[in-house]
Amino acid sequence: MEVIVLPTATATASLAADIIEHLLRSEPHPVLGLATGSTPEPLYAELTRRHKEAGLDFAHARAFMLDEYVGLPADHPERYAAVIQREVTDPLEIPVDAVHGPDGAAADPVAECARYEQAILDAGGIDVQIAGIGSNGHIAFNEPGSALTSLTRPKTLNARTRQDNARFFSSPEEVPRHVLTQGLGTIGRSRHLLLLASGEGKADAVARAVEGPLSASCPASIVQLHRHATVLLDEPAASRLQ
Ligand code: F6R
Numbered sequence: 001m002e003v004i005v006l007p008t009a010t011a012t013a014s015l016a017a018d019i020i021e022h023l024l025r026s027e028p029h030p031v032l033g034l035a036t037g038s039t040p041e042p043l044y045a046e047l048t049r050r051h052k053e054a055g056l057d058f059a060h061a062r063a064f065m066l067d068e069y070v071g072l073p074a075d076h077p078e079r080y081a082a083v084i085q086r087e088v089t090d091p092l093e094i095p096v097d098a099v100h101g102p103d104g105a106a107a108d109p110v111a112e113c114a115r116y117e118q119a120i121l122d123a124g125g126i127d128v129q130i131a132g133i134g135s136n137g138h139i140a141f142n143e144p145g146s147a148l149t150s151l152t153r154p155k156t157l158n159a160r161t162r163q164d165n166a167r168f169f170s171s172p173e174e175v176p177r178h179v180l181t182q183g184l185g186t187i188g189r190s191r192h193l194l195l196l197a198s199g200e201g202k203a204d205a206v207a208r209a210v211e212g213p214l215s216a217s218c219p220a221s222i223v224q225l226h227r228h229a230t231v232l233l234d235e236p237a238a239s240r241l242q
Pocket residue numbers: 034035036037038039040066067131132133134135138139140141
């Protein structure tokens with residue numbers, strides 16, 4: 001695990017974009033793992049800038065989302081599939097049929113999760129997995145207590161995560177209670193894990209993930225176990241590291 005602290009989230013986004021640019025320029029069919037949420041927004045903006053201004057080409061990329069809400073209507077703007085398409089893959093011009101996520105409307109969520117896990121394997125695995133961290137230490141939607149070897153599966157969000165995500169919805173009650181999420185074992189298989197965090201609100205979770213014991217009570221602590229993990233922090237997010 002490598003921990004890199006830079007002054008601002010813009011600087012961490014630029015370094016993360018360099019890592020993804022290197023992958024795109026060296027792999028003919030790169031597979032990206034995409035996170036939703038506020039943290040990767042500056043990274044996606046920087047990749048979009050490089051795509052539009054410097055010809056960084058995503059035409060041969062494939063993308064797999066980390067997670068999805070269960071039970072949102074098909075036309076809901078906060079479905080993660082809709083957010084990723086609107087804010088990431090359309091601006092980067094990644095072909096629609098190369099973008100994958102677990103289907104939160106599937107009649108059989110357990111079977112859907114198994115299908116999704118297999119689809120990642122069939123694609124040859126994820127080259128670079130972008131991830132954020134929850135204020136409670138979650139990664140993807142693996143809430144505290146998630147098994148370190150877990151695979152894609154349905155999960156129940158805990159109250160703090162629903163509260164944290166209420167800003168994207170018109171009321172806190174509208175935040176779904178259930179999700180489908182890649183497991184800690186799924187994320188562990190990615191060839192390079194890029195964990196991003198910015199802002200003081202993440203400082204405690206970052207310190208537990210990076211310097212605390214490897215533990216299911218802080219799922220993001222799997223960065224310590226990962227064969228190739230880069231933790232990219234701005235100064236406020238790193239402020240509680242020893
Ligand atoms: C989103 C995801 C979550 C977020 C985390 C941080 O796909 O998997 O783990 O990365 O909740 O969210 P933000 O970045 O909004 O603080």
